[in-house]
Amino acid sequence: MGFVENCKIDWPCVALEHASLADRTTMRVGGRVRWLLEPKDPDELQAAYRAARNSGLPVRFLGGGANIVAEDGLWSGVVIATAAMRRIFRPMPGTSEEESLSARDADVRVAMPEPAEDPRLIAWAGCTMPALVRTTKGLGLSGLEGLMGVPGHVGGGIAMNAGGSWGEIWDHLEFVRVLSPEGEFQDIAKADGAPRYRDGNLGGRFVVGAVWRLEPAPKLLVQERIREYLQHKQRVQPVTQWSAGCVFKNPNPEVSEGRSAGRLIDELGLKGLTVGDAQISERHGNFIINRGKATASDVLALMDETRERVAQASGIALEFEVKRWLREDPPETSERI
Ligand SMILES: Cc1cc2nc3c(=O)[nH]c(=O)nc-3n(C[C@H](O)[C@H](O)[C@H](O)COP(=O)(O)OP(=O)(O)OC[C@H]3O[C@@H](n4cnc5c(N)ncnc54)[C@H](O)[C@@H]3O)c2cc1C
Numbered sequence: 001m002g003f004v005e006n007c008k009i010d011w012p013c014v015a016l017e018h019a020s021l022a023d024r025t026t027m028r029v030g031g032r033v034r035w036l037l038e039p040k041d042p043d044e045l046q047a048a049y050r051a052a053r054n055s056g057l058p059v060r061f062l063g064g065g066a067n068i069v070a071e072d073g074l075w076s077g078v079v080i081a082t083a084a085m086r087r088i089f090r091p092m093p094g095t096s097e098e099e100s101l102s103a104r105d106a107d108v109r110v111a112m113p114e115p116a117e118d119p120r121l122i123a124w125a126g127c128t129m130p131a132l133v134r135t136t137k138g139l140g141l142s143g144l145e146g147l148m149g150v151p152g153h154v155g156g157g158i159a160m161n162a163g164g165s166w167g168e169i170w171d172h173l174e175f176v177r178v179l180s181p182e183g184e185f186q187d188i189a190k191a192d193g194a195p196r197y198r199d200g201n202l203g204g205r206f207v208v209g210a211v212w213r214l215e216p217a218p219k220l221l222v223q224e225r226i227r228e229y230l231q232h233k234q235r236v237q238p239v240t241q242w243s244a245g246c247v248f249k250n251p252n253p254e255v256s257e258g259r260s261a262g263r264l265i266d267e268l269g270l271k272g273l274t275v276g277d278a279q280i281s282e283r284h285g286n287f288i289i290n291r292g293k294a295t296a297s298d299v300l301a302l303m304d305e306t307r308e309r310v311a312q313a314s315g316i317a318l319e320f321e322v323k324r325w326l327r328e329d330p331p332e333t334s335e336r337i
Helices: 042-055 097-102 129-139 154-160 219-236 260-268 296-314 333-337
Strands: 014-020 032-038 059-063 068-070 072-081 120-123 173-179 185-189 206-213 244-247 276-280 288-290 323-325
Touching: 032 042, 042 059, 042 072, 042 173, 059 296, 068 296, 120 129, 120 173, 120 333, 129 154, 129 219, 154 206, 260 296, 276 296, 276 333, 288 296
Parallel strands: 032 072, 059 072, 068 323
Antiparallel strands: 014 032, 120 206, 173 185, 173 206, 244 288, 276 288
16 A cells, blocks of 8 residues: 555545445446545635645546446545535626625625526536526526436536537536636636537536526526426436436537437447346437446446447447546546646
C-alpha cells in the first residue's frame, strides 16, 4: 500500500469512505470508491475540489449516475458528487446573474418579478433535471419540457448535453459556471460554449451551476407538452428498469444509412441477448437493463459483445455514450487537466 492509500485525509465536506457506486448509479452495478465527497454548496465544492486535487488521487465527478457504469471492485480514487447541491432559484431583483448563482439565502422581503418579466432560472449542479422541469411548469416557462423523463442532475446534463428530438439542455442556457483546473470559478457564456451531440465539451471542468433564460408560456401548455414527452418516452424506453440510458451514440447517418444505434442492434436480432443478468432491452435495442443481479462485468461484457457484433455485420464502430468507469483508466478529467 502506498502513502495515499494509508493516509486519512481531512476533507472540507461530508466524505464517505469506501462508498458504493452501485447505490449511486441507475444501472445499480459496480464497486466502491475509496472516497466519495459530498459538498453542500459552491464554496464547499471549491474547497473539496482543491483538496481532492492535492490528495494526489485520481478524481472523477458524479451527478445522478444515470449515464455511468462503474467497474466492480474498489477504485482508489476520489469521486466528487453533486447530490447535496440541489438548490434551484430565481435571480434576486437588483443582483447580477453572477451574484445570484452564488446566493445561498433568498431574501424573503424582496418582491419577485412575474416570471414573464424575468424568465430566468438558476440551478446548482445537483438539482435534478425533473425538478428543474417541474419548476418551469409551476412558473409557466417553456423550453425544457423534453427533459422531464431524463434522469440525472443538471451538472451531469450540461456535461453530457442531455437532449433528444426536442432539443438539448444547452439550447436555453445563458451561462454555465464551472471550476477551472486550478479550482477557480469561471463563467462560460452560451455563445462561448461549444456543446456537441451528447457532449457539453467542457474539457473536463466541473459544472457548479447554470442560468437558463426560458420562454414565458401558459402553464397548461407547458404541462401538456411535458405529458406528451413523458408518454412517448414510456412507450419507447424501458424507463422503469435499471439501466444507464443509451449505451451508444447514434452513428453518422451518412455512414449508417440513417439507422440509429438502436436500429442497427435491432436489425441483428440482438434484443433480449443476455450476459449474466444483464440484457439488451426488448423495448429499445440501445438500452442494456439490469434484471436484478447483474454485475458490472456482465454489463460491460454485453456492451463489448454488442459493439463487436455490430462492427462485424456493418463495419460501423459504435461510440459509447455511457461513461465506463474502469479502474485502470485515467479519469477523463485528470487526462485533460
Ligand atoms: C431511463 C433513462 C433514460 C434516459 N434518457 C435520456 C435522454 O432522453 N436523453 C439523454 O441525453 N440522456 C438520457 N439518459 C442518460 C442520462 O440521463 C443523461 O446522460 C444525464 O445527463 C446524466 O446526468 P447525470 O447527472 O446522471 O450524470 P452522471 O451519469 O452522473 O455523469 C455523466 C458524465 O457527466 C460527468 N459529470 C457529472 N456531473 C458533473 C458535473 N457537475 N460537472 C462536470 N461533469 C459532470 C460525469 O463525470 C460523467 O462523465 C437516460 C438515462 C436513463 C437511465
